[in-house]
Structures are given as structure tokens and as C-alpha cells.
Amino acid sequence: xxxxxxxxxxxxxxxxxxxxxxxxxxxxxxxxxxxxxxxxxxxxxxxxxxxxxxxxxxxxxxxxxxxxxxxxxxxxxxxxxxxxxxxxxxxxxxxxxxxxxxxxxxxxxxxxxxxxxxxxxxxxxxxxxxxxxxxxxxxxxxxxxxxxxxxxxxxxxxxxxxxxxxxxxxxxxxxxxxxxxxxxxxxxxxxxxxxxxxxxxxxxxx
Amino acid sequence: xxxxxxxxxxxxxxxxxxxxxxxxxxxxxxxxxxxxxxxxxxxxxxxxxxxxxxxxxxxxxxxxxxxxxxxxxxxxxxxxxxxxxxxxxxxxxxxxxxxxxxxx
Numbered sequence: 001x002x003x004x005x006x007x008x009x010x011x012x013x014x015x016x017x018x019x020x021x022x023x024x025x026x027x028x029x030x031x032x033x034x035x036x037x038x039x040x041x042x043x044x045x046x047x048x049x050x051x052x053x054x055x056x057x058x059x060x061x062x063x064x065x066x067x068x069x070x071x072x073x074x075x076x077x078x079x080x081x082x083x084x085x086x087x088x089x090x091x092x093x094x095x096x097x098x099x100x101x102x103x104x105x106x107x108x109x110x111x112x113x114x115x116x117x118x119x120x121x122x123x124x125x126x127x128x129x130x131x132x133x134x135x136x137x138x139x140x141x142x143x144x145x146x147x148x149x150x151x152x153x154x155x156x157x158x159x160x161x162x163x164x165x166x167x168x169x170x171x172x173x174x175x176x177x178x179x180x181x182x183x184x185x186x187x188x189x190x191x192x193x194x195x196x197x198x199x200x201x202x203x204x205x206x
Numbered sequence: 207x208x209x210x211x212x213x214x215x216x217x218x219x220x221x222x223x224x225x226x227x228x229x230x231x232x233x234x235x236x237x238x239x240x241x242x243x244x245x246x247x248x249x250x251x252x253x254x255x256x257x258x259x260x261x262x263x264x265x266x267x268x269x270x271x272x273x274x275x276x277x278x279x280x281x282x283x284x285x286x287x288x289x290x291x292x293x294x295x296x297x298x299x300x301x302x303x304x305x306x307x308x309x310x
Contacts, residue, residue, distance in 0.1 A: 005297050011221060012294065015228035018244050019236065105240050 022107040022156040024100060026090035026206050030197025033083035038190035040079040045182055047071055069129075079189075094206045110155035118148040138181030142171030142188045157204075163196045210303070213296035215289050217262055222247065222255045227290050230265060230282035238278050256280065264289060 017023065047068060092102040121144020125137050146167030153161035167188050174184035200206075218224045225245050229236055242252055259265045264286030268279045282290070 005301055008221075008224060009294070009297055009301070011224060012228040015225045015244065016232045019229040019240070020232050099246075101243065104243070105236075 018100075018106075020106055020155070022104060022110045024091050024095035024098065024102060024107070024206075025156050025160075025200070026087075026094045027197045027199075027201030027204070028090040029083075029087035030193045030200060032086040032090070032197075034190050034193030034195075034197060036079045036082045036086075037193065038186060040075045041182055041186040041190060044072055044075050047075075048182070069134075073129075097206070106155055110152050113155065114148040114152045116148075117144050117151065120144060121148070135178050135181060136175070138185045139171045139175035142167050142174060142184065144171075145188075146171060157200070159200075160196075163192060166192055210296040210299045213292055214300075215293040217259065217264060217289065218293045220255065222251070223259055226252075226255060226259060226280075227264065227282065227286065230280060231287065231290055235268070235279040235281045238280070241280070259286070 088102075095102045121141055124144070125140050128134070128136050128140065146164045146169075149164030149167060150161050151164075153159070153164060170184050170188040170192075174181055174188075177184070218227060222245065226241060229241065229244060238252070238256075241247075241256075242249065245252065256265065256267075260267055263283055266281050266283050268281070270277050270279070
């Protein structure tokens with residue numbers, strides 16, 4: 001009798017978690033996103049410091065996109081798309097392993113709520129670039145990404161909130177130290193992702 | 207410890223009904239298909255347990271149409287939520303009591 005009742009309580013907890021949280025998050029998604037971001041940052045750095053770098057910042061002011069800036073945007077877009085594709089792939093593998101679908105109602109709720117700060121940050125970054133305020137892009141992307149992670153933590157593993165807060169803190173620091181945007185960006189999107197992904201992998205084995 | 211056994215709710219002595227109620231405690235409302243997916247059940251099996259819970263007024267059903275598809279939403283009623291809380295409380299008290307007995 002006693003064991004039965006214990007099972008009942010466990011069953012209740014499992015059903016509550018399963019119906020409200022997206023638990024197919026894979027540590028590999030974080031690790032790979034971090035690696036892509038680091039590689040992207042390496043090429044961006046090369047581009048900025050090796051070529052006629054100043055152009056990247058000043059061409060835009062008279063309304064023309066410089067080649068260098070377009071390269072930078074292409075790198076950023078590439079890192080973003082690769083990260084998303086990898087996350088989709090690794091998370092669907094995790095979901096399959098535990099016999100669940102990837103897009104559960106909880107997963108959709110998470111994505112929908114994350115999208116609000118995420119898209120706001122993205123659009124704001126584009127506006128800033130078009131206005132020639134490149135220096136604000138690193139802090140803005142870090143801060144808004146961090147905020148979307150804090151929101152996501154309500155719909156998936158709670159500990160992702162820590163990652164979100166660290167990203168926001170890095171973003172604020174990046175705003176204080178103008179000119180070190182790429183450095184903070186690499187820390188936030190590269191190093192932190194790899195660290196969090198590894199911890200996540202070790203903890204949940206997924 | 208024994209007095210808590212009478213607080214255990216008959217409606218929840220079935221694992222499926224307990225599962226449905228657990229889900230409805232933490233979600234404002236859920237659809238039939240969501241429930242089916244979480245509990246990996248067949249339509250008929252799930253429907254009969256939902257009917258039971260509706261009969262005792264623990265859940266309410268809201269039928270509407272999304273385009274042409276029927277879209278049925280289930281919510282826990284206040285009565286159902288209180289019954290569930292009482293049931294879980296009793297479970298916990300019994301388990302605590304059981305542990306105590308093991309020691310002595």
C-alpha cells in the first residue's frame with residue numbers, strides 16, 4: 001500500500017512537469033551554438049582588425065553598406081541559422097529518445113513567449129546598425145537574448161535562468177566598455193553557451 | 207495515520223484520472239489531444255475517464271469549433287481542485303505516518 005501511494009505522488013509530479021515544461025532540451029544545442037559563435041567571432045575579429053577596418057563603422061553613416069559590414073552580418077546570420085538548426089536537430093533527438101514529440105504545447109508556449117524579447121532585440125539591432133550605432137549592437141543582443149532566456153526558464157529547465165541573467169550582466173558590462181563589443185559577445189554567446197551546454201549534458205545526460 | 211485514508215478520493219484511485227487532474231491543476235485548460243499525448247492513451251479510454259470526472263463535477267467541458275475541427279477544452283472546477291488538494295494532502299500525511307511507524 002505504502003509503495004503504491006508513493007508512486008501516486010511521483011505520477012502526479014511527472015504529469016505536472018510534462019504538461020507545463022519543455023524537457024527535451026539538449027546540452028549539445030548549447031555546446032554547438034557556443035562553438036559556432038566562437039568561430040564566427042574569430043572571423044569577425046579577423047575582418048575588423050586586418051582589413052581597412054574603420055570603413056565598417058563609418059561607411060554606413062552616409063547610407064551605404066560597406067562590404068565589410070555585409071560580411072559581418074552574413075557571419076552573424078550564419079551563426080544564428082546554424083545554431084537554430086542544430087538546436088532543432090539535437091532537441092528532436094532527445095525528444096524521440098524519451099518517446100515525446102518535439103513541439104509539445106509546452107515547447108510552443110516557450111518559443112512564443114521567448115520570441116517577444118528575442119524579436120524586439122533583433123529588430124532594435126537592425127535599426128541601430130542602420131543608424132550607424134554599431135557599438136550598441138553587442139550589448140543589445142546580449143541583454144535581449146538574456147531576457148528571453150529568463151522567460152524561457154518558466155517553460156523549461158529552471159536553471160536556464162542563471163544563463164539568462166549572466167547574459168544580461170555581460171550585456172550591461174559591454175555597454176560600459178565601448179569598443180570591446182566583440183569580446184563580450186564571444187564570452188556571452190561562445191564561452192557561456194559551451195559551459196552551460198556541458199553542465200546540462202553532464203547533469204541530464206542529454 | 208488511519209484517519210487520513212478516508213480523505214483519499216475514490217475518483218483519484220485510478221491512475222489515469224489522477225493524471226488528468228494533475229495536468230489540470232497546473233494548466234488553465236487543456237485540449238483532448240494534449241491530454242492524449244501526455245498520457246499516451248487511446249481516444250476511448252481517455253474519454254471514459256473524462257466523462258467520469260465530469261459526472262462528479264471535478265472538471266468542466268467547453269466545446270467549440272476551430273474552423274471545422276471540434277476543439278474541446280477541459281478545465282478543473284473549484285470543487286475538483288479542492289478535492290485534488292485534499293487527496294494529495296492525505297497521501298502525504300499517510301506516507302509520513304508510514305515512515306514514522308517504520309522507525310518504531
